[in-house]
Amino acid sequence: MKAGTSCIFCRIVAGDIPAEVVARDPDVIAFLDLEPLADGHVLVVPRAHAAAIEQLDADAADHLFRLVRRLADPVRRAVGAVGSTIGINNGEASGQTVPHVHVHIVPRWPNDGAGSVHTIFPRRTSRTLAEVGAAIRQAVDA
Numbered sequence: 001m002k003a004g005t006s007c008i009f010c011r012i013v014a015g016d017i018p019a020e021v022v023a024r025d026p027d028v029i030a031f032l033d034l035e036p037l038a039d040g041h042v043l044v045v046p047r048a049h050a051a052a053i054e055q056l057d058a059d060a061a062d063h064l065f066r067l068v069r070r071l072a073d074p075v076r077r078a079v080g081a082v083g084s085t086i087g088i089n090n091g092e093a094s095g096q097t098v099p100h101v102h103v104h105i106v107p108r109w110p111n112d113g114a115g116s117v118h119t120i121f122p123r124r125t126s127r128t129l130a131e132v133g134a135a136i137r138q139a140v141d142a
């Protein structure tokens with residue numbers, strides 16, 4: 001998908017849609033979420049369209065996470081937060097609503113009413129760790 005298409009993040013990258021940009025480099029752009037969960041809720045987005053993390057090339061992934069790393073502390077300090085939750089909804093089943101990879105940085109405060117990543121899962125497993133570990137190792141090597 002190229003800029004000028006219906007992808008809202010490609011349109012922000014292209015400058016067709018305004019956004020409150022907080023950082024940019026040749027490969028990645030970071031802007032405030034239009035529906036923030038907290039003050040300072042930033043989205044870090046690769047300029048090249050990729051629907052999910054599996055479609056990002058290695059260089060794009062490097063640049064994406066370098067900017068996430070660089071922004072974590074300034075975002076926290078800018079809004080007086082004491083931590084942040086950093087996450088990716090990867091794929092529609094996870095709740096990803098814009099099919100263009102984006103990393104959320106959401107500032108956190110003690111007792112802010114939000115939970116940890118663990119609280120979004122009902123903890124539903126059916127296989128042993130050894131069984132799942134073997135299956136994943138085999139898939140990685142495939």
Ligand SMILES: [Zn+2]
Binds near residue numbers: 008010050
């Ligand atoms: Zn896009």
